[in-house]
Amino acid sequence: MTPFSYQKPASVSEAVSLADAGSRFIAGGTNIVDLMKENVVRPERLIDISGLGLNDIQPTPSGGVLIGALVSNADLAWHPLIEAHYPLLSHAILAGASPQLRNMASTGGNLLQRTRCYYFYDTGTPCNKREPGSGCPARNGQNRIHAILGASAACVATHPSDMCVAMAALEAVVHVQGPDGERQIPFAAFHRLPEDTPERDNQLAVNELVTGIELPPPVFEHHYRYLKIRDRASYAFALVSVAAALSFDGEVIQQARLALGGVAHKPWRDPDVERLLVGQAPCEALFTRAAQALLQGAQPLSHNGFKVTLAQRAIVRALNDAAHGTADRGARP
Structure with missing residues (x-):
């Protein structure tokens, strides 16, 4: 770990004024500290935002919820408004x-955690995310955990967050503050695909700070499923994950949301596929067509072709469970 300076601002505006290309914000530190220990990132200055008071979960006038960026993952998961709605x-x-990590990790930090890749974390290898133009050894190397959708010649890393897959399905909105004031970014536009600039994971400017995440009024309180397929039962990133949510008008689907994790540089969602489900009675054949449509264009690598079949089966299973109101209780302690 290289030397760095440390500052703890007293307000959001002060934090934003301190930010530049050589600095990083730190809250819970569950990702940034690991990256610093491995010399993957070497900030000249850490800006500690843990005292800025962005730790409330409040109803909004529209009927939704605004989640402060400093709310811990544990507090968010167990909050009565979130559990109920x-x-x-x-x-x-x-x-x-x-x-332990959920107790420390912040909502904003979860949103901003870096994509996972063996080569990104190994500074002895090239990586376009660390050093643009140096190459992507994962394309022809060990790529079992890597992307099958939305990748580029420059990068095949995947986004690791479970929270973000659900946020994508729920159509959250990210609240951001910078020197020019506040702005809101739809969740679908927040994270980026790698294209030829894989070093940029999201649409934030270097001097912008996430202050909160807003959820729209609840719709999917009863028919939902988060399904995570991984190599071991706990403390492992998803090979494939699925956030499925449905609402019904009688016997037919009125609204549908479907997002994938573990398959791309960002949570993967296609509203056109969701529209295929609307107005239809739930059945396995319908869900299979949706799965095939969502995975259309998948480009597996040498070691991760299994993800295509795995994702298709996981989508069908998650949608079936959502339709029958059989959410996964196994994820809860």
Whole structure:
């Protein structure tokens, strides 16, 4: 770990004014500290935002919920408003990390955690995310955990968050503050695909700070499923995960949401596929067509072709469970 300076601002505006290309914000530190220990990132200055008071969960005038960026993952998952009205999000968070990490990790930090790749974390190898233009050895190397959708010649890393997959399905909105004031970014537009600039994981400017995440009024309180397929039962990143949510008008699907994790540089969602489900009676054949449509264009690598079949089966299973109201209780302690 290289030397760095440390500052703890007293307000959001002060934090934003301190930020530059050589600095990083730190809250719980569950990702940034690991990256610093491995010399993957070498900030000249850490800006500690843990005292800025962004730790409330409040109803909004529109009927939704505004989650402060400093709310811990544990507090978010177990909050009565989230458990009652956004259970998909609660289940997704509890499927991730360990209780100790959930107690420390912040909502904003979870949103901003770096994509996972063996080569990104190994500074002895090239990596376009660390050093643009140096190459992507994962494309022809060990790529079992890597992307099958939305990848590029420059990067095949995947986004690791469980929380973000549920946030994508729920169509959250990210609240951001920078020198020019506040702005809101739809969740679907927040994270980036790698294209030819894989060093940029999201749409934030270097001097912008996430202050909160807003959820719209609840719709999917009863028919939902977060399904996470991984190599071991706990404390492992998803090979494939699925956030599925449905609402019904009688016997037919009125609204549908479907997002994938573990398969791309960002949570993967296609509203056109969700529209295929609307107005239809739930059945396995319908869910299979949706799964095939969502995975259309998948480009597996030498070691991760199994993810295509795994994802298709996981989508069908998650949608079936959501339709029958059989959410995954196994993720909850």
